[in-house]
Amino acid sequence: xxxxxxxxxxxxxxxxxxxxxxxxxxxxxxxxxxxxxxxxxxxxxxxxxxxxxxxxxxxxxxxxxxxxxxxxxxxxxxxxxxxxxxxxxxxxxxxxxxxxxxxxxxxxxxxxxxxxxxxxxxxxxxxxxxxxxxxxxxxxxxxxxxxxxxxxxxxxxxxxxxxxxxxxxxxxxxxxxxxxxxxxxxxxxxxxxxxxxxxxxxxxxxxxxxxxxxxxxxxxxxxxxxxxxxxxxxxxxxxxxxxxxxxxxxxxxxxxxxxxxxxxxxxxxxxxxxxxxxxxxxxxxxxxxxxxxxxxxxxxxxxxxxxxxxxxx
Ligand code: AVI
Numbered sequence: 001x002x003x004x005x006x007x008x009x010x011x012x013x014x015x016x017x018x019x020x021x022x023x024x025x026x027x028x029x030x031x032x033x034x035x036x037x038x039x040x041x042x043x044x045x046x047x048x049x050x051x052x053x054x055x056x057x058x059x060x061x062x063x064x065x066x067x068x069x070x071x072x073x074x075x076x077x078x079x080x081x082x083x084x085x086x087x088x089x090x091x092x093x094x095x096x097x098x099x100x101x102x103x104x105x106x107x108x109x110x111x112x113x114x115x116x117x118x119x120x121x122x123x124x125x126x127x128x129x130x131x132x133x134x135x136x137x138x139x140x141x142x143x144x145x146x147x148x149x150x151x152x153x154x155x156x157x158x159x160x161x162x163x164x165x166x167x168x169x170x171x172x173x174x175x176x177x178x179x180x181x182x183x184x185x186x187x188x189x190x191x192x193x194x195x196x197x198x199x200x201x202x203x204x205x206x207x208x209x210x211x212x213x214x215x216x217x218x219x220x221x222x223x224x225x226x227x228x229x230x231x232x233x234x235x236x237x238x239x240x241x242x243x244x245x246x247x248x249x250x251x252x253x254x255x256x257x258x259x260x261x262x263x264x265x266x267x268x269x270x271x272x273x274x275x276x277x278x279x280x281x282x283x284x285x286x287x288x289x290x291x292x293x294x295x296x297x298x299x300x301x302x303x304x305x306x307x308x309x310x311x312x313x
Contacts, residue, residue, distance in 0.1 A: 007220055007258045014256075014263045014271070021212055023158050023244075023274035028215050034208045036080075041204060043196045046154050046186050047083075049306035054086035057299045062090060064296050064310055065180060067146045070097040074140060075150040076133050078102040081113050083152060085120055092121050099125040099145075103136045134170050147179045152308065154186040157277045164277075168291040175313040180296065182310050185279045189305055191237040194278060198233045198242045206231040209246055209273050221257025228252055232270075240278035246271040284309055 006025065013020045027035065039047040054061075065071075073091075075084060081102065091098055100117070104110045110128045117126055129136045140147065149171060156164050171181055188194075198205055209231045213224040233244040248265035255262050281298060284307070288295050293311035300307045 010216055010220060010256070011259045011261070015261075018272065019265075019270065020272040021246075025212055025215065026208060026274070028211070028219075031208060031211045031215070034204060034211060037204050038200075038208060041197075041200050041202070043200045045193065045197055045303075045305050046184075049301040049303065050152060050154070050184055050308065051083050051086070052301045053299050053306065053308050054083050058087045058090040060297075061087060061182065061299060061308070061310065062094065062096070065148055067148075069146065070099070071146040071148060072140065072143065073098055073100050073148045073150060075100070075102045075152070077151070077153070077155060078104060078113055079109070079153065081117060084150060085117070088117070088121055088124060092124050099127055101127045101129060101140065103129045103131065103133055105130070105132065134174065138174055140174070147175065149175065149179065149181040151181065152184040154184045154276075154306065156183055157186050157279070158275060159277075160275060161277070165287065165290065168287060168293070172291050172293065172313060177313055179313045180310055181293065181313070182308050184306065184308050185284055186276070186306055187300070187304060188237070188240050188278045188280055189303075191235055193305075194237075194242060195233075195235045198235065198244065198276065205233070205244075209244055212273060213246070216256065220259070223255050225252075235278075240280070240283075242274075242276040242278070243272060244274040244276070246273060281307070 009022060009025070013022070025031075038044050073088070075081075078084060088100060102110065102113055104113070107130045110130050114126060114128050117124065151171070156167070159167060168181075175181065210226055210229060213222075213226055213229060216222045217224050228249050230247040230249055231244070232247050233242060235242045248267065248269045248271075251267045252265050253262045254265065284298070285295055288309075288311050293313060296310040296312050298307045298309045
């Protein structure tokens with residue numbers, strides 16, 4: 001059966017009083033490629049910050065795991081795995097007995113990850129899984145081995161606060177007492193640093209956002225004129241939220257073939273495309289405690305821009 005989730009979400013989002021498109025739709029093949037470019041931009045500090053943490057502090061992270069038997073490392077949304085590899089490398093070279101279990105919805109991403117990991121760490125035990133995070137994690141929770149869950153990259157920032165809470169609740173319900181969770185959070189910092197990371201001069205983030213319209217044109221048979229939309233992003237240091245938008249430059253109507261409907265845009269009307277929330281350590285600790293986790297340690301980069309926080313169930 002054809003999956004019509006994308007079509008339904010776009011129809012609902014563009015029919016709402018306050019138009020919105022979920023940032024999960026950024027990541028088609030083209031969008032994923034643009035995101036790779038974003039991660040290489042000098043303004044986009046989160047990738048380098050987390051790379052630094054995992055390169056310099058993996059020994060400390062491993063020490064804090066404190067598992068005295070073989071364990072699983074279950075990673076949600078591993079991406080290219082370059083950052084995770086810093087941690088895995090340390091475990092392999094320390095002759096620590098573990099199995100790496102990356103989970104991703106994309107079979108292609110998992111295949112590439114498996115090949116890359118095999119090339120870099122041929123001796124590592126790896127058991128990749130393709131599918132929905134939680135149905136996979138549920139299968140694993142019956143496994144007696146202790147587990148470290150990884151949710152890196154600061155992806156949690158793209159969830160609405162109530163969704164982030166639910167997500168940790170779901171993680172928790174798939175974990176045994178003593179299991180651990182390492183999550184990446186982008187931290188509050190000088191607002192100008194954050195603003196520049198999400199509104200780069202080269203226009204890469206702009207292209208990332210506009211690609212949503214190109215994707216709708218291609219996949220849903222729409223006739224968005226990309227030049228009639230602009231990109232705007234705003235960081236509010238009072239609540240730590242970066243919000244990104246597309247802006248309709250003129251009053252216009254757009255037709256979407258799949259839904260067989262016209263959607264009207266007023267001049268300067270917004271389509272909200274992304275939340276990227278920046279956290280304080282207090283907010284992180286609050287999230288852990290309401291979801292019945294204890295904090296083991298916050299592993300931060302030297303500038304304190306980012307933390308990989310280790311929680312225990
Ligand atoms: C994937 N995610 C953590 C990125 C972020 O920083 O929120 C997505 C992104 N959006 C614009 N630039 C990067």
